[in-house]
Amino acid sequence: MAETPLSIKALIESGVHFGHRASLWNPKMRPYVYGRRKFIHIIDVRETVRGILRAKKFLKQVAAEGNLVLFVGTKRQASETIQTQADRCGMPYISERWLGGTLTNFETIRSRLRRLEELEKVMEGELLQTYSKKMQASLAREYHKMYRNLNGLRKMDRYPAAMVVVDPRKEKNAVREARKLGVVSIALIDTDSDPDEVDLPIPGNDDSIRSIDLIVSYLADAVAEGVKERESNKYDGEQEQAEDVVAEEKAAADAE
Numbered sequence: 001m002a003e004t005p006l007s008i009k010a011l012i013e014s015g016v017h018f019g020h021r022a023s024l025w026n027p028k029m030r031p032y033v034y035g036r037r038k039f040i041h042i043i044d045v046r047e048t049v050r051g052i053l054r055a056k057k058f059l060k061q062v063a064a065e066g067n068l069v070l071f072v073g074t075k076r077q078a079s080e081t082i083q084t085q086a087d088r089c090g091m092p093y094i095s096e097r098w099l100g101g102t103l104t105n106f107e108t109i110r111s112r113l114r115r116l117e118e119l120e121k122v123m124e125g126e127l128l129q130t131y132s133k134k135m136q137a138s139l140a141r142e143y144h145k146m147y148r149n150l151n152g153l154r155k156m157d158r159y160p161a162a163m164v165v166v167d168p169r170k171e172k173n174a175v176r177e178a179r180k181l182g183v184v185s186i187a188l189i190d191t192d193s194d195p196d197e198v199d200l201p202i203p204g205n206d207d208s209i210r211s212i213d214l215i216v217s218y219l220a221d222a223v224a225e226g227v228k229e230r231e232s233n234k235y236d237g238e239q240e241q242a243e244d245v246v247a248e249e250k251a252a253a254d255a256e
Contacts, residue, residue: 014210019191032203051202056222063226073166085220092156103177167206
């Protein structure tokens with residue numbers, strides 16, 4: 001998928017500037033509010049762009065250094081986008097439910113992933129037929145539940161360096177665990193949330209599917225760029241190393 005160019009027109013068309021009702025706002029979001037229209041706060045799109053640019057620069061660096069970025073968004077409007085964009089840039093994600101301890105009790109999550117792999121082997125092989133119908137149904141329920149909650153974490157073989165969040169108010173447990181472990185949080189944050197809870201806020205509509213899709217695609221682009229840069233540098237390094245070996249062998253042959 002080609003990189004999505006940053007466009008103020010596209011942001012406005014996606015409805016990124018529509019906040020919540022003025023009566024529901026968090027006063028700490030004041031610096032990001034442009035004004036009010038019919039009891040609805042209007043977000044300053046210039047602040048949205050600044051947030052996106054800061055986040056893209058940081059995420060590209062994180063990925064280029066070989067670190068993981070965890071994408072989190074479990075609300076209905078964000079779930080599909082989070083899965084699609086995280087898959088596109090090869091990063092782990094949570095799009096259904098945040099399991100308590102996903103970060104702070106990481107070893108337990110890894111053990112549950114191993115259990116998921118065991119269940120997959122059972123479900124795909126002939127061993128399943130050796131169980132009773134009742135047991136088969138029980139295993140199937142366990143498998144589908146675990147797959148739904150854990151499938152996106154298969155690539156998370158270590159702690160992430162950063163976490164992209166849609167709606168930190170909804171994902172407060174994820175944000176809390178990230179802060180406890182020093183994982184940098186980047187969040188699409190609406191006018192009803194506290195920007196102090198995250199490290200890099202991107203003010204914008206976190207209820208619109210189009211707004212979420214556009215913002216998350218920008219961030220996934222940055223991660224993909226970082227991954228590509230790292231792979232390119234790795235390839236160049238391997239080429240140089242191979243050339244050095246050839247040169248050393250040639251020198252040794254000439255000496256003989």
